Amino acid sequence: MYKFIMAPLAGITDRAFREIVKEYGADLTFTEMVNVKGLYYKDEKTFRLVDIGEDEKNVGIQIFGRDIEIIKKVTYDYLNTLAVDVIDFNFGCPAPKIFKNNEGSALLKEPKLMGDIIKAIKENTDKMVSSKIRIGIDRDLLNYMEVLESLEDAAPDFITVHARTRKGYYHEDVNYEAIKKMVEKSTIPIVANGGIFDIETLKKQEETGAKSFMVARGALGNPLIFRSLKEGKNLRLSFDERMDLIFKHYRKMIEYKGERLALFEMRKHIAWYLKGLKSSNKIKNEINNEKSIERVFELLDKYRNNQEN
Template sequence: MRIANIKLEGNIFLAPMSNVTNLPFRLMCREYGASMSYTEMISSDAIIHENKKTVRRGISCDSERPFGIQIFGNSPETMIVAAQRIEESYRPDIIDVNFGCPARLLTKDGCGSALLRSPELIFDILKDLVDNLSTPVTAKIRILENMEDSIKIAELIEKAGASAITVHGRTQQQQYSGKSNMDYAKRIKQELSIPVIANGDIVDEHSAEKILEYTECDGIMIGRAAMGNPFLFKRISYYMTTGELLEYNSCQQRYADFSDYIERLDEYGLTDTINMKAQAQWFTRGIRGGRSVREKIAASKNIDEISYHIKEMCDNVD
């Protein structure tokens, strides 16, 4: 598929996720078959005030291309300056704007999904960004309570000049409860000419296929199911190209991926930026014996101990 002038190898996107989608993790997902990846959301205000942690979160490298940097904010003026700095420093292929985050930390300042209540401001933000950047601009939204209002927002996003839109089929109030309603992505796809990416509750080969077929969207985006499981992209892309389920040893694979991940974190000097125990727990989700190893991980003192417990679990499962 294409977004603006960018040709993607496929149509399976890794979702931006704060404290999850750091560069090493994104690279692993990409190597396993994700077609596109984004940084976690970055505050426009923090970029302007040169918050070091924020700037480091924006790092990428050529082997990730094409990649996107996602920003959030509430004022077109601030967001233009932030996006221009990002464009100049990191040369991302896409700048994505977050209109979906339901966290109070953002919505109390009128950012993220709070903007869905101010469609004109969404339009102004995107139009100003499109007019002042040479990088294609895309948007990621949640749905509103009713279809017509959701379509209106999507149409405004297209009219403002955005090059693609991602639709997570939950409202702000739902947070992560209930099911992602794919009727919205389907209708938005019917109404818009720009690429539409469906997001929410894609967890495996069958849900990926079902949602692509049902919505007829250009692409799908996967978030939580990829946490601790970058190999999911390999499984899904294999299924999409062959129609067959990939055979693999899930436990050995998770251990290999966890080892690879911690090596890459070290290589990029990012080990101290993550919650290692929480992330190690994700790598054991859905594995037999996972619960007892998670208790051991919680009591571990360092990475070596964590790795030992995951390996021990894998060696005992066939």
């Protein structure tokens, strides 16, 4: 079983990002969340989310939807052909558009359908199958134990629990007690997710009894978090390490997506890498207004030299 897992994050966990967090110790990574209908109807934009390198190891794909027949066909015809180790189904996404389509976390209202979806995937693949859930729609509907019962009957290989409600998005306090109850009850490995940013917050999740952990926002601008968690001490990237990572990440992004997309998509990563550094707001604003990668590299070199002198 994987111990430290990088969460699937929309617009973030592409091939370049996955390779970087793997280098720093992530045991398993996931693609961005993929719509099964997009795969079924062969949508070009959807397929671009499934760019998996030939040498990538320990990578999973996360999918979402609700139509069981489409899920079956996509699993059998397409997901089985991918070099992925895990197929994860998302029952936790809180995004309004997905929720209104009765997908993602909206499925928490239909525990039986959740179990049926996992069964459908397992019947059509030999790959590991997992599911990601939240503990409920809101604090008035914390039905995670009912959901657990339905999923256990379907027997996924593991269940990741984001211990917040759909209404709580990413800002609600993590409900450690809910994870603890699930760990004590479940016959299936539970992966604890929510609020892991350092050794101290990991310890709170360890107290639930969980043995595996999923990191999300804690890895943004800080892939070193995985090495920190494994070594049991809070490590920090030096200034030079941060700068080297920016250039490394940028070059990977250019290789996999081309210069135009890299220019725009790297802006958020640069902001995370430089967060808290002296004069970082100025350089971030300058980079966000640039339309030339060559000029962005010049600005980064200038910023590095000014900080070192």
